Amino acid sequence: MANETLAQLSNWLxxxxxxxYLLAFFAYCAEWxxxxxxxxxxxxxxxxxxxxxxxxxxxxxxxxxxxxxxxGKGAAAGGGVDDAKLEALLAEESDxxxxxxxxxxxxxxxxxxxxxxxxxxxxxxxxSVVARGMSVHRAPWGNMYEFSLAVTLxxxxxxxxxxxxxxxxxxxxxxxxxVLTTLGVAVTELYxxxxxxxxxxxSYWLIIHVSAAIVSFGALHVGFxxxxxxxxxxxxxxxxxxxxxxxxxxAMLDRLPSAASLDKTAYRVNAVIFPLWTFAIICGAIWAxxxxxxxxQWDPKxxxxxxxxxxxxAYLHARSTAGWKGRRAAYISLVAFxxxxxxxxxxxxxxxSMHSYAGV
Amino acid sequence: MSRDSxxxxxxxxxxxxxxxxxxxxxxxxxxxxxRLSSAPEDGVGHVGGPSPEITQPSLGPLGWLRWFWRxxxxxxxxxxxxxxxxxxxxxxSMIPQETQSPARVAQFHxxxxxxxxxxxxLDMFHVFSSWWFAAIYILLFVSLAGCILPRSWQFAxxxxxxxxxAPRRLDRMPAHLSWTTSAEDAETALALGRKVLGARRFRLxxxxxxxxxxxSVAAEKGYLREAGNLVFHIALFGLLFAVASGSLWxxxxxKLMPVGSGFANTLTQYDDFNHGPLYTVxxxxxxxxxxxxxxxxxxxxxxERGTATEFKxxxxxRENGTGKPHGAVIQVNDPLDINxxxxxxxxxxxxxRVTVRDAHGNVVYRGASAFLPYDNNLSSKGVFKxxxxxxxxxxxxxxxxxxxxxxxxxxGASMQTGMASAFPAMENPALLLTxxxxxxxxxxxxxxxxxxxxxxxxxxxxxxxxxxxAQKLGIGDTMKLPNGEGSITLDGVDQWASFTIxxxxxxxxxxxxxxxxxxxxxxxxxxxxxxxxxRARDNADGTVSVEVAGLGRSESAxxxxxxxxxxxxxxxxxxxxx
Numbered sequence: 057m058a059n060e061t062l063a064q065l066s067n068w069l070x071x072x073x074x075x076x077y078l079l080a081f082f083a084y085c086a087e088w089x090x091x092x093x094x095x096x097x098x099x100x101x102x103x104x105x106x107x108x109x110x111x112x113x114x115x116x117x118x119x120x121x122x123x124x125x126x127x128g129k130g131a132a133a134g135g136g137v138d139d140a141k142l143e144a145l146l147a148e149e150s151d152x153x154x155x156x157x158x159x160x161x162x163x164x165x166x167x168x169x170x171x172x173x174x175x176x177x178x179x180x181x182x183x184s185v186v187a188r189g190m191s192v193h194r195a196p197w198g199n200m201y202e203f204s205l206a207v208t209l210x211x212x213x214x215x216x217x218x219x220x221x222x223x224x225x226x227x228x229x230x231x232x233x234x235v236l237t238t239l240g241v242a243v244t245e246l247y248x249x250x251x252x253x254x255x256x257x258x259s260y261w262l263i264i265h266v267s268a269a270i271v272s273f274g275a276l277h278v279g280f281x282x283x284x285x286x287x288x289x290x291x292x293x294x295x296x297x298x299x300x301x302x303x304x305x306x307a308m309l310d311r312l313p314s315a316a317s318l319d320k321t322a323y324r325v326n327a328v329i330f331p332l333w334t335f336a337i338i339c340g341a342i343w344a345x346x347x348x349x350x351x352x353q354w355d356p357k358x359x360x361x362x363x364x365x366x367x368x369x370a371y372l373h374a375r376s377t378a379g380w381k382g383r384r385a386a387y388i389s390l391v392a393f394x395x396x397x398x399x400x401x402x403x404x405x406x407x408x409s410m411h412s413y414a415g416v
Numbered sequence: 417m418s419r420d421s422x423x424x425x426x427x428x429x430x431x432x433x434x435x436x437x438x439x440x441x442x443x444x445x446x447x448x449x450x451r452l453s454s455a456p457e458d459g460v461g462h463v464g465g466p467s468p469e470i471t472q473p474s475l476g477p478l479g480w481l482r483w484f485w486r487x488x489x490x491x492x493x494x495x496x497x498x499x500x501x502x503x504x505x506x507x508x509s510m511i512p513q514e515t516q517s518p519a520r521v522a523q524f525h526x527x528x529x530x531x532x533x534x535x536x537x538l539d540m541f542h543v544f545s546s547w548w549f550a551a552i553y554i555l556l557f558v559s560l561a562g563c564i565l566p567r568s569w570q571f572a573x574x575x576x577x578x579x580x581x582a583p584r585r586l587d588r589m590p591a592h593l594s595w596t597t598s599a600e601d602a603e604t605a606l607a608l609g610r611k612v613l614g615a616r617r618f619r620l621x622x623x624x625x626x627x628x629x630x631x632s633v634a635a636e637k638g639y640l641r642e643a644g645n646l647v648f649h650i651a652l653f654g655l656l657f658a659v660a661s662g663s664l665w666x667x668x669x670x671k672l673m674p675v676g677s678g679f680a681n682t683l684t685q686y687d688d689f690n691h692g693p694l695y696t697v698x699x700x701x702x703x704x705x706x707x708x709x710x711x712x713x714x715x716x717x718x719x720e721r722g723t724a725t726e727f728k729x730x731x732x733x734r735e736n737g738t739g740k741p742h743g744a745v746i747q748v749n750d751p752l753d754i755n756x757x758x759x760x761x762x763x764x765x766x767x768x769r770v771t772v773r774d775a776h777g778n779v780v781y782r783g784a785s786a787f788l789p790y791d792n793n794l795s796s797k798g799v800f801k802x803x804x805x806x807x808x809x810x811x812x813x814x815x816x817x818x819x820x821x822x823x824x825x826x827x828g829a830s831m832q833t834g835m836a837s838a839f840p841a842m843e844n845p846a847l848l849l850t851x852x853x854x855x856x857x858x859x860x861x862x863x864x865x866x867x868x869x870x871x872x873x874x875x876x877x878x879x880x881x882x883x884x885x886a887q888k889l890g891i892g893d894t895m896k897l898p899n900g901e902g903s904i905t906l907d908g909v910d911q912w913a914s915f916t917i918x919x920x921x922x923x924x925x926x927x928x929x930x931x932x933x934x935x936x937x938x939x940x941x942x943x944x945x946x947x948x949x950x951r952a953r954d955n956a957d958g959t960v961s962v963e964v965a966g967l968g969r970s971e972s973a974x975x976x977x978x979x980x981x982x983x984x985x986x987x988x989x990x991x992x993x994x
Contacts, residue, residue: 255727
């Protein structure tokens with residue numbers, strides 16, 4: 057039987073988390089707004105634009121070693137390799153991280169405030185999920201409401217993983233938007249009172265299979281956001297290269313990392329998650345074998361998991377196919393993520409599936 | 417100068433010629449870096465598109481065949497096939513499928529009389545066994561084979577080969593460090609380089625080469641990337657074979673068993689049996705099964721009241737017919753495995769038990785009949801057929817049919833829902849029963865459902881008010897047939913459980929292929945393939961120039977760190993000159 061006190065506590069915690077996420081969102085907005093007023097932003101934009109071309113070619117831009125043959129030789133002839141050069145080599149390579157605050161101190165303060173608020177919201181969010189789990193003595197992802205809470209927790213966590221290492225603050229505003237939307241839908245449309253599960257879900261595979269799906273879905277948000285921003289930024293860079301100036305939006309895009317860097321971030325996240333998503337599907341198949349006698353029955357949920365998998369596989373292949381690299385590959389990754397969303401909301405709610413544990 | 421086989425220009429060419437060759441090989445290296453070929457494909461096998469020679473027409477049939485093969489095994493076509501595969505799967509999720517939900521397919525046929533025949537022609541109700549779906553994945557797998565075989569061969573050769581020698585201009589590589597030292601001579605420095613790179617588990621170029629290669633060592637690492645890539649793709653073939661063998665040699669049957677009844681695993685005992693084309697009756701496992709008891713528990717309160725929390729079927733089974741009996745519990749998610757045949761608990765329900773007496777008071781039937789549930793609270797429908805023994809008041813033989821709705825928890829009839837159970841467990845069981853007499857038409861040669869009456873030659877008994885006779889019976893209640901024609905008593909209610917027994921060969925292969933696929937995938941995505949070179953040259957002033965350079969052969973390689981680490985290690989013995 058569900059512990060009603062803990063369930064209630066979980067609800068309060070998630071409302072608090074949503075409120076704090078909202079505050080964080082406003083703080084990220086403030087960072088963008090004040091950053092936009094900075095003169096530095098405009099200058100750095102020009103610099104970033106110029107550096108991009110070579111950033112793709114040479115890993116060591118700005119390190120002063122190897123960046124250009126002659127300069128490197130000169131340094132070598134002059135003496136030894138100093139520690140600075142070594143450290144530059146060791147440092148994260150070519151991952152320019154943009155500068156949302158545009159060098160504006162107030163904007164930077166808002167940015168740091170936003171990250172702190174995100175941490176606070178994350179803690180509340182985590183507590184809510186834990187309380188929910190404790191109230192029913194099981195993994196807290198037995199229906200769509202709980203699944204949404206867990207996915208957004210992972211998404212926020214992955215973002216904080218970047219932000220707390222001082223990177224990826226540009227993701228913040230978009231991540232808050234995604235988290236708030238998903239949580240909003242969860243608490244208003246998908247809410248299900250805390251309860252026990254049907255016997256079909258009494259399995260340790262619930263923990264393994266569903267948590268792998270949750271982490272995949274949550275982390276893929278970062279890949280999705282990066283890919284969208286890459287597409288915008290790439291257009292912007294091409295416009296700048298062609299000598300055309302963008303509008304106000306263009307100036308905002310200048311404060312994002314370079315297109316190459318965004319693309320790399322998207323690729324890294326998608327590539328790391330792809331094996332995990334494969335694992336999630338395979339666990340599902342093993343569970344299905346145990347529960348229904350067939351590891352694969354082309355149930356709509358399975359079909360869409362397969363479609364999503366194939367779409368991400370196509371993305372990974374496209375990146376090494378002439379004519380498909382870059383923008384086209386990015387579009388494929390967007391389609392793949394859209395398949396994931398489709399599989400979650402539409403298949404769960406509208407399709408006649410054996411995975412109909414939506415609880416709505 | 418000695419060169420590897422890639423550069424035909426051996427011997428001492430002019431400096432210019434050398435430079436040309438050097439820059440050509442450098443271009444190759446840089447192109448390799450630029451390609452930064454991502455994940456699964458490293459840009460070998462699957463090429464980016466048709467090369468110029470194969471776009472030329474007038475090749476003859478063999479030429480066209482070659483052209484077709486090149487096209488099919490190109491990455492671009494593989495990508496296209498991947499898209500097609502996902503597109504083709506979509507209708508399978510939107511349109512009801514015969515194998516998953518035959519009832520919904522039938523419903524679709526009655527609802528869409530115009531669309532359904534078109535769908536039928538297009539195999540839309542059997543998407544995953546349709547010719548066009550098969551065409552896509554077979555082409556995809558042929559394309560895959562055409563890619564994997566040459567790549568496996570190339571990889572086998574690469575495993576035997578040494579890394580190609582260092583390019584002339586290391587400073588043009590993406591990561592490069594150089595310094596001069598006076599600590600050792602070039603030969604010692606180079607030996608040290610070999611040692612450092614070897615300790616970092618790099619594969620090294622052959623030592624002691626002459627000429628340009630003599631002053632440098634080339635090292636390569638990350639062969640597991642390509643190995644993983646190949647393993648992943650080969651594992652996909654394993655999965656294909658596993659799925660194919662499952663559908664060719666597999667079989668599934670269902671059996672509804674009242675509590676207390678037994679089942680021997682022979683074809684005739686199944687209610688329903690489907691098997692693949694290559695399955696034979698000899699493949700049926702030799703065992704028998706008795707259902708001893710069944711328990712179901714439901715949430716008693718809270719918002720999900722009535723939701724099941726536990727199903728448990730206790731069974732006894734014997735292998736090889738007469739073997740020792742074993743007890744077992746079958747639950748949802750916990751099937752019983754008898755020598756590879758798996759017994760799954762799929763559903764459960766109630767079997768009302770009645771006694772039927774004829775007009776002379778003789779018991780003509782005493783037994784239970786399984787009623788099939790039609791809602792979540794297990795409101796169920798079913799029939800009793802009494803073909804023999806009944807005599808009416810006039811002493812004439814008649815057949816009796818009883819039709820009923822069983823409600824495990826009767827909570828009053830409502831105008832909206834009619835008769836419906838309020839809870840899936842038996843809290844207030846009621847059987848709403850009506851009776852027919854006449855001929856059950858069981859000898860007509862047409863197989864009859866055991867859950868339905870054929871009303872053709874049956875007459876419903878009329879009550880006192882000329883209405884059809886119908887009565888709600890609690891346990892122990894009796895319904896009297898009009899005019900003293902007999903009676904029906906509800907003695908009690910039994911339970912039944914139904915099982916799916918499946919024989920699914922290839923499951924093990926599927927599992928191991930899947931595990932191999934994941935491991936391969938991790939190798940191909942996480943292992944970085946990279947080359948590092950160390951060069952040491954004696955300078956005229958007695959100092960030694962040391963160079964370390966690196967090139968990532970895969971996407972997002974972190975080659976800078978690697979080069980810096982190697983340089984740091986080298987500098988312990990070869991400190992830079994102040």
